Amino acid sequence: MALFLSEAEVRQVLTVDMALEAVEEAHRELALGQAQDTPRARTRLPRTALHVLQGALPSQRVIGYKAYTSNRSGNRFWVHLFDSETGEPTAIIAADFLGMMRTGAASGVATRWLARSDAKTLGLFGAGWQAEGHLRAVCAVRPIERVRVHARRVDRLSEFCKRMSEALSIPVEPADSPAATVEGADIVGTVTTASDPVFDAAGLAPGVHINAAGSNALIRRELSEETLRRCSLICVDSIPTALAEAGDLFPFLEKGRTHPRQWVELGEILIGRRSGRTAADQITVFESQGLAVQDLALAVRILAAAQQQGLGVLLPHG
Numbered sequence: 641m642a643l644f645l646s647e648a649e650v651r652q653v654l655t656v657d658m659a660l661e662a663v664e665e666a667h668r669e670l671a672l673g674q675a676q677d678t679p680r681a682r683t684r685l686p687r688t689a690l691h692v693l694q695g696a697l698p699s700q701r702v703i704g705y706k707a708y709t710s711n712r713s714g715n716r717f718w719v720h721l722f723d724s725e726t727g728e729p730t731a732i733i734a735a736d737f738l739g740m741m742r743t744g745a746a747s748g749v750a751t752r753w754l755a756r757s758d759a760k761t762l763g764l765f766g767a768g769w770q771a772e773g774h775l776r777a778v779c780a781v782r783p784i785e786r787v788r789v790h791a792r793r794v795d796r797l798s799e800f801c802k803r804m805s806e807a808l809s810i811p812v813e814p815a816d817s818p819a820a821t822v823e824g825a826d827i828v829g830t831v832t833t834a835s836d837p838v839f840d841a842a843g844l845a846p847g848v849h850i851n852a853a854g855s856n857a858l859i860r861r862e863l864s865e866e867t868l869r870r871c872s873l874i875c876v877d878s879i880p881t882a883l884a885e886a887g888d889l890f891p892f893l894e895k896g897r898t899h900p901r902q903w904v905e906l907g908e909i910l911i912g913r914r915s916g917r918t919a920a921d922q923i924t925v926f927e928s929q930g931l932a933v934q935d936l937a938l939a940v941r942i943l944a945a946a947q948q949q950g951l952g953v954l955l956p957h958g
Contacts, residue, residue, distance in 0.1 A: 675933050
């Protein structure tokens with residue numbers, strides 16, 4: 641029988657390290673041809689949209705999907721797991737916290753492989769739900785000593801900085817401008833819903849690594865064409881997904897200033913098929929749209945940990 645796990649139960653077992661491990665393994669298997677991932681499909685109505693990502697990790701004996709609805713009242717996330725050998729349902733998992741940690745972990749894995757090893761300062765755009773996972777994951781893979789955060793809502797920004805300073809025991813400070821956020825930063829993260837670039841490329845220091853995590857639709861843009869022009873490496877989680885959703889890359893692509901053949905998938909770097917950073921002064925960028933296999937790999941680990949602790953409710957079926 642399938643196990644139902646609530647948000648509270650997911651929070652009991654899910655850690656940053658678990659998310660990083662799951663996301664990295666998912667990208668390795670995808671690059672090796674041992675996983676399948678189908679880009680997000682969307683069904684839109686005037687008030688509500690349904691988004692579905694699906695895939696399979698046969699080595700972990702799982703096939704499944706994440707479905708979520710978006711509405712002015714909020715978003716609702718669920719991951720559904722099935723045994724890839726028998727087709728039997730194994731779990732239905734509430735996936736708001738799961739998704740936040742998975743999205744952050746993707747930036748964390750990219751930072752581990754692309755940022756300079758001595759990176760100590762982070763400039764972060766966004767102070768919402770997803771920004772927390774992003775910040776926790778980056779701090780888990782690099783010795784971050786200082787974080788500057790810029791966000792449109794001053795009230796949210798102040799609360800976010802105070803809470804994350806206490807949680808991470810490092811200075812997390814509000815930045816009064818985009819320029820102040822990127823100035824001297826070793827790593828820059830963008831986790832917003834912006835439709836226009838959030839900073840000026842001229843402020844980027846040589847050697848910076850950028851994690852762009854908010855542009856998962858063609859109408860969204862966080863990075864300017866000039867920023868992309870300065871990047872020695874454009875890394876994506878999946879080329880098919882980037883072609884469908886990477887609003888940052890679309891104007892650059894449409895004008896013929898980049899080509900998918902020039903992009904590098906994160907998994908290709910992990911398995912050594914393609915190079916990542918090759919010089920300390922290079923500017924690199926990771927465009928993160930999100931993959932089903934990331935959700936599935938993390939959900940499998942959450943399910944195993946929950947079963948060990950006797951969490952969840954069995955759902956009758958058949």
